[in-house]
Amino acid sequence: MNTSTLEAPAPTKEKERIKKVSIIISKGSLEGVYPGLIMANGARMEGIEANLFFTFFGLEAVIQKKMNKLKVATVGNPAMHMPSLIGILPGMSAFATSMMKKEMEKIDIPPVDEFIEMISDAGGHLYGCKATVDMFHLTKKDFCPQVDSIITVGDFYEMAAGGEIIFT
Amino acid sequence: MTTKTINDQTIDFDDEGFMTDYTQWSTEIAAALAEEEGIGTLTDRHFAVIDFMRKEFEEKGSGPSIRRLTKESGVPTKELYQLFPGGPAKKAARIAGIKKPQGCI
Structure with a gap:
């Protein structure tokens, strides 16, 4: 029996x-915040729909007073190629941060x-985590105006339905 | 690489549909490419973006990042996304007749 003729073209x-x-x-x-922002x-x-959900210390990225003061962690990061004992020296984190910011500016990372x-102007949505907000006693006033709302984990899953979830 | 004839002119494209020779570009070709991208009729605002991209490409050999584009072309982020819905960087680069943008920002 010849079945080859039955095969439809893929x-x-x-x-x-x-x-x-x-x-x-x-x-x-x-270094914990930027990858998520870049993605x-x-x-x-x-043209992909994008939601950002800030939780635990990630929330600092949308807290008005803190967002531009984030630092590179110089301790406990083997990729820094620096012994942790040196990483704890005063000014090390500030130094690593300013180096990294300089390099980022060169390739147009704001x-x-x-x-x-x-991201907000581009149509991306930003949300804060309710549990963290309660834990740190924060209010909507502490956040930058681009934060759409403070939502629960349940709300997050509802909003993420039908798409990919990326944890950073 | 493929070629397409637009307005009796043969234009070279790469596999992703970006023009390989930006000197073959004209506003008529931009209009035809905009039609393909579903952008419709190009306005002065579209051309503010396109002209800036072409200028940048001519000077530097690659298109601008979205950040530079919005800072220096005078077209803010919100408007840029309205002008080229569904992926402004690539769509605008394609219509401007330059190569696919290389940056991540």
Whole structure:
């Protein structure tokens, strides 16, 4: 029996595209916050819907008084190639932070406040984590105006439905 | 690489649909590419973006980042996304006849 004639030509599959990403930023160091911001902005540049959810120390990235004072962690990070004992010296973190900021500026990565504004203007949505806000006794007034609202974990999952979730 | 004929002119494109020779570009070609991208009729505001991208490409060999684009072309982020919905950096670069943007920002 010849079955080869029964085989239909393989349908040309349209390239699969990501339509929506919800990115959780949970760390408050400079290197903990930027990857999530870059990915959210990059998503919007590609026409992908983007949500940012700031939780625990990640919330510092949207707290008006703190967002531009984030620091690079110089202790407990083997990729710094620096013994932790040196990392604890006064000024080390500030030094590493200013070095990194300089390099970032060269490739057009904006400061946190400007980046948040860019993402928001690009149509990305920003949310704060209710549990963290309660824990740290924060109010809406502490946040930059781009934060849409303070939401629960349940709200987050609802909002993330149908898309990818990225935890950073 | 592929070629396409627009307005009796043969234009070279790479595999992703970006023009490989920006000197082949004209406003008529921009209009045809904008139609393909679903942007519709190009306005002065679209051209503020396109002209800046072309100028930048001519000077530096690559298109600007979105940050530079919005800071220096006089078209703010919000408007940029309205002018080129669904991915401004690539769409604008394609219509401007320059290579695919290389940066992450």
